[in-house]
Amino acid sequence: MADDVYGLFDDYAARFARGERPDARAYLARAGDGAEELAALIDRYLEAAPAPAPGEDARAAAASWLEGEPPLLALRTRRGLRVDAVVDALIGTLGLDVGKRTKVKRYYQRLETGLLEPRRVDQRVFDALAETLRASLADVRAWRPRPIEAEPAYRLEGDAMMIPSAPVFADADDPERDEIDVLFLDGGNG
C-alpha cells in the first residue's frame, strides 16, 4: 500500500532542510497513486526553500568534477584508502566470492573512473561504499563525468575508435553472468 503523500512530503522536506540528500525518486516510488501530487509538492518546496550550505564531501565532489576528475576517486584518495582496501571491504560487506576478487576490482575501478553508469549499479554497492568511505555517496553519485571537449588533434578517429576496452564484461544474455555482474550492471535485478 502506498504511503501517505503528506507524510512523505513532510519527511522529505525536513530532511532536505537539515542538509541531507533525500532521494526524490525513492519518495515518489513510495507514493503510489499519490506520486503526481507528491512530485508537485516537492518541486514547489525546492523552489521556495533556501538551499542548505553544502557539506565538505559535496564541495569536494563538485571541485573534482570541475577539474575533470572522477569524484569517487577523489573521495577515496581524500580518505587515504587504496583500491584494494575498498575492494576487500566490498567483498566482505556484500558477501561476495573471494575467488572473484579480480572481477570485483575491475568493476569497482570502472565505477570509480566514470566508465560504469552509476544507475546500473545496485544500491547495496553504494551502501557498502558509503560505509567504507565514511561518506554520503549521494553527493558523489550526483556528479557524472563531464562531456569531453577534446581538441581536434586528440580526437580518436577511424581505426582508433575500434580498439576494444580492456575489461570485457558479461551482457544480459551471457550464460556466465554471475551475482557480481548483476550487482554492477543490473542494479541487482538480474
Add this chain to the structure above:
Amino acid sequence: MLPPELGGKLFQRDQSLDGGRTGEPFFGQDDDAEVLELFQPVHQAKNGRGAGPEADSVRAMAEVADSHPMAYESDAEDTQFLRDQDIASLLAKYEPVITGRCVAKLRGSLDAEDVAQNVILRLLGELQRGKTYRVPYRVVVHQVIGWTIKDHFEGRPTDLPLPDDWEPADVEDEAGGIVSRYYLEDLIAGLPDQTRSVMKLRYLRGLEHEQIAEELGITRNNVDQRLHQGHKALRETLAHG
C-alpha cells in the same frame, strides 16, 4: 577555479542585493572588513540614511532580511561564493535542488539526472562567461531549471548552452520584491501564526516534531495538527498554480 583572465569581470553582482541584517554578522566573520562592507547599504537604509530609488531598493532588501531571514542568509552565502569565485561550493549547494526538481518534474524518469546534469552545465557555462545578474543566484538557478526542463519536454536539446543574450525573467512583484514563489514564508503567509511557526521550524530548519513541540511549548499532537493544516494550505497553493 576559473581561468584568471575571467576573474576580473566575474560576479559583478548588483550591489543593492548585497545588503544584510544589521548587528548580526553573517558567516561568523565580524572582523572581516570586506564582509562588513558587503552589508553596509542595508545598515544605512535601516538607519534612515540614503534616498532615491537605490535607497528604496536597499530598504526593500532590508525588509527581506527581516521577513525571510533564512532565504536572505542563503542569498548572502551565494554572494560570497560568487565573490570568492568558489564555483564548486555554489554548484555543490544547488546540485541537490536541481536534481530533486528534475526528478520531481520528470516524475522519476531516468532522464532526470541527464537533464539535471545539463542544468548544471548551463549554469557553469554562464559563470564561465562572466554573466552577471540583478536577482539572487537561486532565482537564476530555478529559472535555468525551468527552461531546461521545458526544452526537454518540447523535444529540444538540453545540452546546448543558453543563448548569449538571455536574461532572467522579471521576478519582481507589484511591491518591487521577489515574487512569492521563491519564498516558503510567503507561500504560507495566510496561515495562523502558530501554524506558520511550526511550518518554518519543520521545513526551513528540519526540526523533528518533538523538537518543535518543545521549542514552541505545545504538545506533539498540536504540532501534528498544525502541520496537517499547513499541508492543506500547500495543496491550495498548488491548486492555484
